[in-house]
Amino acid sequence: MAKVKEIYSEEFIERLADALHNSASSFNSENFYAAVYRDDWDDLEFKQRVRRLSTAMYETLPEEYEETLPILKEVATEFQGLSGIIFPDYVEQFGVKNWNASMHALEHFTKFSTSEFAIRAFLMADEDKMLKKMFQWSNDKNEHVRRLASEGCRPRLPWGQSLPSFKKNPMPLIPLLMNLIRDESLYVRKSVANNLNDITKAHPEVVINMVRNEFGKDERTDWILRHASRTLLKQANKEALALFGYEANELTQVRNLKLEDTNVAIGEALTYSFQIIAKGITKVRIEYAIDFVKKSEKRTRKIFKISETDLREGQIKTYTRSQSFQNMTTRTHYPGVHTISILINGAEKTRCDFKVN
Incomplete structure (x- = not known):
């Protein structure tokens, strides 16, 4: 590049x-x-x-x-x-x-x-x-x-x-x-x-x-x-x-957070999927967070937006996304145990660990 x-x-x-x-x-x-x-x-x-x-x-x-x-x-x-x-x-x-x-x-x-x-x-x-x-x-x-x-x-x-x-x-x-x-x-x-x-x-x-x-x-x-x-x-x-209408509520459930592979090499991408289930009519801001391992071996969180949408009662939506672990001028990746979390209206709903090699 x-x-x-x-x-x-x-x-x-x-x-x-x-x-x-x-x-x-x-x-x-x-x-x-x-x-x-x-x-x-x-x-x-x-x-x-x-x-x-x-x-x-x-x-x-x-x-x-x-x-x-x-x-x-x-x-x-x-x-x-x-x-x-x-x-x-x-x-x-x-x-x-x-x-x-x-x-x-x-x-x-x-x-x-x-x-x-x-x-x-x-x-x-x-x-x-x-x-x-x-x-x-x-x-x-x-x-x-x-x-x-x-x-x-x-x-x-x-x-x-x-x-x-x-x-x-x-x-x-x-x-x-x-x-x-x-x-x-x-x-x-x-x-x-x-x-x-x-x-x-x-x-x-x-x-x-x-x-x-x-x-x-x-x-x-x-x-x-x-x-x-x-x-x-x-x-x-x-x-x-x-x-903006994103009230804290219990009307959404996140389930089936799955990683395509729990081991990711630097230079590759983490692919993951999950489902959102609406228990009632609600407006949601959907994000994912990665807790990155730094050079010091401490971890720092970076949040990425996925979508903003309105859900009807009983609606189920499935999302599949990828996160690149390619080194860039703005971010260098380091080996270690990372964590991905799914956030709804700012609240963490589920998380999963994976390893970067």
Whole structure:
């Protein structure tokens, strides 16, 4: 499996150098390559390569910041997607003191890639001023700009600098997020939901109150609030479960939890099945949990959603699922006795041990 850092391949860097030269005739490709390919290039991870490339552009393009931005704006249109974050990174490094030009640049770059990481430096520099700008962006006709308004101020953005102020007090974010709560774009709604989910990590009451006040008024809002509450639901937060109709009850029984094999090799998958029997009309959130063995030989639980459904009295439903034990960059597997559990509305109903070899 290719690593994300390999986005910045030799081919990419040659293409970038050619584009920069076409836009700025004084650009020296050989100097650019020398600035990029230092002895440690192969060892650099993704974000380190981003920073190396943006720094190399700084070292080989005009010294005047506002003279360089038009060059980067033109070139950025050719490098869409994740690889294009090198251009906002340039702004993050060298443009914090040049507010107006940087705002125009980040707004432009995010339409082709994303400025969600770069914008955080500006929030740290002047939170109030940046929030006002982001509120303006939340009304923009372009969905990428509206998403930047939400994604850029996430308190706990993966790969991004955390925002301690909003982790401590997320309330300044609420007017901006409420302005996007019915956004027509799923791309934007996902971002709003992720921002609110970040908030649940330290301030669950903020999102619970929002669910209490807003759920059921609009389909788009309902989708956001449900997705925003996923951590609370996995944590079996009683208030969140109740607000979505998942009351604790004894109307469901789980039986016949069977494993295809109780011995699983690392790299293979655990296949299992079980049945749910409804004793009455009920709404259920069905999850499974794996108690993974860690390197320290202690165990840690990870919960995965299976389904949300309504059951009628006497209904029997059978589920068959698989859990991969392939090693990934986000999870390494270790040998030992693991446990799988079936959860209904946050309550464990049955469990079974198996061995990972």
